[in-house]
Amino acid sequence: MTIVKKNKQGETRELLLKEYFLNAYLIAxxxxxxxxxxxxxxxxxAVGEPAPVRVR
Known part of the structure; x- marks a missing residue:
């Protein structure tokens, strides 16, 4: 399944549905x-320093 997007100049861009959801997932x-x-x-x-962990 493809999604077709049109911009203001009338140009179209087709995205595969998988690609669309993958992009959304990566952004999130x-x-x-x-x-x-x-x-x-x-x-x-400090950056790179591991977070403290509770030890029982």
């Missing part, structure tokens, strides 16, 4: 990674 994943990285930095940990 990168956004989540950025948010998690921001949380770690706000906690004051």
């Amino acid at each position: 994943m990168l956004k989540r990674v950025g948010e998690e990285t921001g949380k770690i930095r706000r906690r004051g940990q």
